[in-house]
Amino acid sequence: MNHFLDIHKTGADDLREILDQANAMKSARAGLPKGTPDSETPLDGRMVALIFEKPSTRTRVSFDMGVRQLGGQSMVLSGSEMQLGHGETIADTARVLSRYVDMIMIRTFDESILLELAEYADVPVINGLTDRTHPCQIMADIMTFEEHRGPIKGKKVVYLGDGNNVCHSLLHAAGQFEFDVTFAGPAQLEPEAEIIGYARGKGSEILIERDADKAVAGADLIVTDTWLSMHDKQSARERRHNMLRPYQVNKALMKTAGEQAVFMHCLPAHREEEVTSEVMDGPQSVVFDEAENRLHAQKAVMRFCLGL
Numbered sequence: 001m002n003h004f005l006d007i008h009k010t011g012a013d014d015l016r017e018i019l020d021q022a023n024a025m026k027s028a029r030a031g032l033p034k035g036t037p038d039s040e041t042p043l044d045g046r047m048v049a050l051i052f053e054k055p056s057t058r059t060r061v062s063f064d065m066g067v068r069q070l071g072g073q074s075m076v077l078s079g080s081e082m083q084l085g086h087g088e089t090i091a092d093t094a095r096v097l098s099r100y101v102d103m104i105m106i107r108t109f110d111e112s113i114l115l116e117l118a119e120y121a122d123v124p125v126i127n128g129l130t131d132r133t134h135p136c137q138i139m140a141d142i143m144t145f146e147e148h149r150g151p152i153k154g155k156k157v158v159y160l161g162d163g164n165n166v167c168h169s170l171l172h173a174a175g176q177f178e179f180d181v182t183f184a185g186p187a188q189l190e191p192e193a194e195i196i197g198y199a200r201g202k203g204s205e206i207l208i209e210r211d212a213d214k215a216v217a218g219a220d221l222i223v224t225d226t227w228l229s230m231h232d233k234q235s236a237r238e239r240r241h242n243m244l245r246p247y248q249v250n251k252a253l254m255k256t257a258g259e260q261a262v263f264m265h266c267l268p269a270h271r272e273e274e275v276t277s278e279v280m281d282g283p284q285s286v287v288f289d290e291a292e293n294r295l296h297a298q299k300a301v302m303r304f305c306l307g308l
């Protein structure tokens with residue numbers, strides 16, 4: 001069994017195999033009604049617990065549908081309704097759930113919760129987002145980029161805005177899939193130095209740029225995300241928006257980037273804040289393919305975790 005905790009914790013060959021399998025499963029079910037199982041149902045007889053300590057639309061629905069298409073069953077659990085949210089330890093929760101279910105996906109706050117769950121669980125644990133990283137999202141992003149533009153190796157990716165969990169997983173992926181990342185954002189919101197150091201150590205060129213126009217010129221992929229993540233305090237909204245406004249992805253910025261650039265956003269998007277509707281709905285945007293690919297990529301992640 002394998003956990004899927006972060007992109008830098010799974011081998012590069014395994015990551016590539018996960019994406020190959022995701023592509024194969026996606027093609028194999030083209031045109032099928034969404035509720036029809038795949039022709040292969042390796043999760044037959046398996047139960048997957050999906051724990052959410054934060055809101056979710058895509059992660060919740062794509063994991064739930066993915067389990068069903070693979071022939072398994074899932075249960076969605078809200079952290080606040082579990083004893084976990086009322087004083088039971090993470091370790092005990094892990095031990096108990098391991099007696100009932102075959103795999104656990106968790107969306108939670110501090111990374112330490114995910115890591116403790118994985119340490120004490122006898123079944124695979126998948127990271128469905130923490131305050132620090134969002135690896136399933138970035139697997140879907142790589143899959144989507146390659147569908148539209150071919151191999152991502154050696155490409156220039158520009159991330160604009162807050163150096164958050166999505167940005168961190170993108171940097172992990174840069175190291176594993178061998179592409180370069182320019183971060184364009186304010187000094188106060190740069191991604192963690194440790195994660196930048198990881199990607200540089202793997203040979204990726206990671207640049208920090210304050211000027212959005214300079215950053216995007218010649219980019220193959222432009223990525224942004226919300227300016228206020230679920231773990232950020234509402235009281236920080238105005239201060240963050242003021243700092244981040246120069247990094248909005250709009251039509252003029254996409255023009256500076258060039259026609260070769262595709263645009264991605266993990267969603268939910270805050271239209272006219274970090275991105276304009278003109279870009280979201282424009283010809284360079286692949287955001288809904290990206291959302292769809294969460295389903296296919298995560299099905300492959302689940303098969304990898306269970307060795308199926």
Ligand code: CP
Pocket residue numbers: 055056057058059060129137266267268
């Ligand atoms: N992108 C993403 O993870 O979306 P949800 O918060 O809706 O799951």
Ligand code: NVA
Pocket residue numbers: 129164165166225226228229230231266267268
């Ligand atoms: N950075 C965002 C991603 C949401 C999918 C958040 O953590 O809220």
